[in-house]
Amino acid sequence: MKRLLPLLLLLFPVAAFAQPGMDALSMTVNPDGTETYSLSLQVLVLMTLMTFIPAGLLAMTSFARIVIVLALLRQALGTMSTPTNQIIIGLALFMTFFVMAPVFNRVYDNAFEPYMNEQISSKDALVQAGKPFKRFMLDQVRETDLSLFADMSGTEINEDNLADVSFSALVPAFLTSELKTAFQIGFMIFIPFLIIDLVVASVLMAMGMMMLSPLIVSLPFKIMMFVLIDGWVLVLGTLANSFYVS
16 A cells, blocks of 8 residues: 555646547548548457457357257267367367358458458448348348347338348347257257167166166267267268358
């Protein structure tokens, strides 16, 4: 406390002679009525928007479907925590980059590169960046889910021009559709492993080995079957092909 007091006293003269405004954060009104913000202010807004990148990755890309299917696959195998959560998330992340590559390329060509070349404003860049993501989500969303959230928000859907759908209704509808699709794929993955569990449990019951857990016996057979059919390639290939990117 004794060391802090002198520092506070030194700050008061600095604050007294400080300028009333910061030149780094300024806005200029152009003759045509448009507004130009300083570079520092634009960087501040950009850094603020970057905090929403994780939310956008979860809600507006293929990440949700992929990570849910991989988690259900691990549960169907019965391997508990193998692969680990870090491996599943990392694999889902790189699969997301693979699936979303055409969308990211359009964002770069239509929004990021023109903005860096000062051909369009930051507002126009955000609008152009949102169009490829909206097109991707519209390709995946179910009409029933989209109609539900559109009715809840009090907006009407023009089937001839779905690009006018707002993100506030499209994003939750897209997530709902992704959850449904992920669980459908997970159900199909569970069936062969469930058959193995039933067969092993029936054999153990017939042999009178009721005290032995069927999961312990069936686990090697499930792993062997999954490796023999090259299951990882089949699952990841099916996930990649399940997305339609126009």
